[in-house]
Amino acid sequence: MGTRLELRDLTVELPTPTGWVRPVDSVSFALGEGEALAVVGESGSGKTMLALALMGLLPPGARAAGDARLQDASANGNGPAGHAHITPAPSASLSDSPRHASGKNLLTASPAEMRALRGRRIAMIFQEPMTALNPMMRAGAQIAEAIRAHERGLAAEEVRRRVLRALERAAVPEPERRARQYPHELSGGLRQRVMIAMALAAGPGLLIADEPTTALDVTAQKQILDLLETLRRELRLSLLFITHDLGVAARVAERVGVMYAGRIVEEGAATDVFRRPAHPYTTGLLRAAPGLGRNKLESIPGTVPPLNALPPGCAFAPRCALHAAACDTAVPELISVREDDGHRARCILAGGKA
Amino acid sequence: MSGTVVAAANGAEPLLEVRNLRKSFSRASGPLSVAESHAGGLAAAVDGVSFTLARGETLGIVGESGCGKTTLARLLLRLIEPDSGEMRFRGQDWLGARGAELRTLRRRIQMVFQDSAASLDPRMRVGTIVGEPLAIHEPRLPRAGRLARAGAMLEAAGLGHEALFRYPHEFSGGQRQRIGIARALILHPELVVADEPVSALDVSVGAQILELLDRLRREFSLSLLLISHSLPVVAQLATRVAVMQRGRFVEMGAAEQVLQSPQHTYTRELLAAVPRIPAGDFSP
Ligand SMILES: Nc1ncnc2c1ncn2[C@@H]1O[C@H](COP(=O)(O)OP(=O)(O)O)[C@@H](O)[C@H]1O
Numbered sequence: 001m002g003t004r005l006e007l008r009d010l011t012v013e014l015p016t017p018t019g020w021v022r023p024v025d026s027v028s029f030a031l032g033e034g035e036a037l038a039v040v041g042e043s044g045s046g047k048t049m050l051a052l053a054l055m056g057l058l059p060p061g062a063r064a065a066g067d068a069r070l071q072d073a074s075a076n077g078n079g080p081a082g083h084a085h086i087t088p089a090p091s092a093s094l095s096d097s098p099r100h101a102s103g104k105n106l107l108t109a110s111p112a113e114m115r116a117l118r119g120r121r122i123a124m125i126f127q128e129p130m131t132a133l134n135p136m137m138r139a140g141a142q143i144a145e146a147i148r149a150h151e152r153g154l155a156a157e158e159v160r161r162r163v164l165r166a167l168e169r170a171a172v173p174e175p176e177r178r179a180r181q182y183p184h185e186l187s188g189g190l191r192q193r194v195m196i197a198m199a200l201a202a203g204p205g206l207l208i209a210d211e212p213t214t215a216l217d218v219t220a221q222k223q224i225l226d227l228l229e230t231l232r233r234e235l236r237l238s239l240l241f242i243t244h245d246l247g248v249a250a251r252v253a254e255r256v257g258v259m260y261a262g263r264i265v266e267e268g269a270a271t272d273v274f275r276r277p278a279h280p281y282t283t284g285l286l287r288a289a290p291g292l293g294r295n296k297l298e299s300i301p302g303t304v305p306p307l308n309a310l311p312p313g314c315a316f317a318p319r320c321a322l323h324a325a326a327c328d329t330a331v332p333e334l335i336s337v338r339e340d341d342g343h344r345a346r347c348i349l350a351g352g353k354a
Numbered sequence: 355m356s357g358t359v360v361a362a363a364n365g366a367e368p369l370l371e372v373r374n375l376r377k378s379f380s381r382a383s384g385p386l387s388v389a390e391s392h393a394g395g396l397a398a399a400v401d402g403v404s405f406t407l408a409r410g411e412t413l414g415i416v417g418e419s420g421c422g423k424t425t426l427a428r429l430l431l432r433l434i435e436p437d438s439g440e441m442r443f444r445g446q447d448w449l450g451a452r453g454a455e456l457r458t459l460r461r462r463i464q465m466v467f468q469d470s471a472a473s474l475d476p477r478m479r480v481g482t483i484v485g486e487p488l489a490i491h492e493p494r495l496p497r498a499g500r501l502a503r504a505g506a507m508l509e510a511a512g513l514g515h516e517a518l519f520r521y522p523h524e525f526s527g528g529q530r531q532r533i534g535i536a537r538a539l540i541l542h543p544e545l546v547v548a549d550e551p552v553s554a555l556d557v558s559v560g561a562q563i564l565e566l567l568d569r570l571r572r573e574f575s576l577s578l579l580l581i582s583h584s585l586p587v588v589a590q591l592a593t594r595v596a597v598m599q600r601g602r603f604v605e606m607g608a609a610e611q612v613l614q615s616p617q618h619t620y621t622r623e624l625l626a627a628v629p630r631i632p633a634g635d636f637s638p
């Protein structure tokens with residue numbers, strides 16, 4: 001299976017007492033089938049809002065603009081996705097966007113259309129599994145519910161078989177026993193696995209993982225990251241992985257987007273971004289990360305600016321040691337760092353680093 | 355390693371001396387991870403732990419969740435009583451302390467928690483929260499004096515005076531951790547036990563909090579017991595690190611040494627699980 005996601009100028013706006021704010025501002029990227037992309041940033045940078053917009057789960061009152069399309073790998077880019085319940089024709093407002101000849105724009109899909117896509121084509125897991133799990137229901141029953149939501153009329157025995165298969169796929173030991181347990185009877189790592197089993201039960205091609213290991217300790221984290229890697233390989237799953245931890249991003253993804261105050265400020269191959277960061281914010285994050293050497297602590301001074309008081313130009317300017325007057329005239333563009341290797345940074349100093 | 359007391363770096367009398375500390379929970383009431391990993395009715399959460407802590411020193415304690423770190427912290431603060439073992443604090447019998455002696459010693463040991471959001475009363479103003487230990491231990495201090503000291507402590511923790519009159523929910527996770535630290539320091543303790551102080555925070559915010567703890571340690575001549583599941587986090591501040599597994603210290607040594615040449619298999623496993631950032635030319 002496997003799904004491609006193309007995102008163009010995704011913008012999310014939220015109403016606040018002092019006016020609209022933009023937690024996500026013109027984010028664009030493509031995520032290929034079976035590929036992993038990590039979105040890295042501090043809390044409040046807009047990562048979760050980005051994910052919720054793709055899932056059609058934005059909070060009430062929020063509005064999303066831009067273009068986000070899923071495309072089945074099997075469709076080879078030559079036509080609509082193969083699922084009958086997906087409206088094949090692009091919506092009228094997007095007819096001027098020939099790059100997205102197939103699939104429905106997730107940002108303009110109706111709630112019913114999104115319900116049909118969620119779980120089946122695109123699924124999400126969270127930092128806190130209890131966000132997704134019902135504390136009053138046994139683990140197995142919740143996975144069964146996720147399966148039945150998309151395939152009504154399955155025989156009970158068949159559902160049971162699929163529940164066990166989903167748990168096995170998520171490497172849950174003793175699946176029969178775990179299926180009968182309630183979420184609170186499971187350890188943090190197991191709850192995370194149950195949530196993964198549930199998310200993948202209806203066979204989505206794209207998984208969005210929002211800080212799925214942040215609440216776990218390093219050993220449990222490693223197991224979940226290993227599991228996600230296996231699933232990616234075996235199911236050709238595309239993975240959008242959200243994290244504040246650069247080490248985790250480097251471990252999970254080939255490509256990275258660094259987000260700051262709602263904007264992508266640096267993107268490229270993980271090796272390029274981590275080895276030769278071009279944005280001072282990325283450099284600061286890398287220096288603040290505890291390494292295996294006994295390094296001197298070096299944190300970035302200050303905090304992320306509030307969305308209703310963003311600086312006029314570069315949003316990182318108040319914290320940037322390299323800040324100059326030219327940084328304040330306009331929001332810097334994403335510019336290529338070197339030749340055309342896709343490594344780009346939103347900093348006026350980013351070019352000419354060949 | 356249980357049974358032997360590893361001497362602190364300098365020869366002076368240690369601030370804290372812990373010998374063979376042991377605490378078991380009955381299977382039914384114990385935390386899940388402990389209960390699950392032990393057969394039989396009793397599970398030792400802390401199973402014969404010994405160490406010393408010098409004045410001004412930072413000792414790191416590392417291990418997976420459920421290995422007994424928080425139980426150890428609660429024992430050190432005497433929030434729970436051990437089954438057996440000894441503890442000496444400033445040369446005095448800390449476990450035997452009662453009444454007035456217990457109260458004076460108690461204010462010298464304070465704790466910083468992982469989730470300061472959960473440990474701060476949402477209906478109380480920050481000034482009341484930070485000043486509360488003063489209200490308990492120095493009841494004759496008038497409210498204005500309490501607020502003045504709370505304000506000074508908030509400033510030392512990197513927040514402005516105006517924080518006094520706001521509520522915890524108005525602050526970010528990192529700022530709430532600063533509030534928790536100000537509250538822990540207001541009685542000028544000699545020992546601060548920080549249990550996973552940065553694991554609920556972003557790496558970048560966590561780095562700021564670690565910096566703050568280290569600065570306050572120097573400013574207030576504190577000893578710091580830094581507990582975390584992450585060895586690299588702990589090694590940024592600690593001079594010595596103890597690695598804890600199933601209630602025991604399986605390795606203890608200078609931070610560099612434990613990081614660079616871990617001796618115990620478990621320490622190596624912990625280190626191998628840490629996701630690495632590829633080395634690059636951004637490092638200073
Ligand atoms: N319901 C809401 N109403 C208004 N602002 C919100 C709401 N939820 C989140 N925000 C704001 O949106 C921004 C991005 O939040 P979020 O996507 O949760 O960031 P992240 O996932 O990177 O932590 C933050 O500034 C946050 O305060």
Ligand code: SF4
Pocket residue numbers: 279280281314315316317318320321322323324327332346347348349
């Ligand atoms: S544009 Fe200017 S302020 Fe922004 S990151 Fe680059 S140098 Fe710093």
Ligand SMILES: [Mg+2]
Pocket residue numbers: 043044047048211
């Ligand atoms: Mg988030």
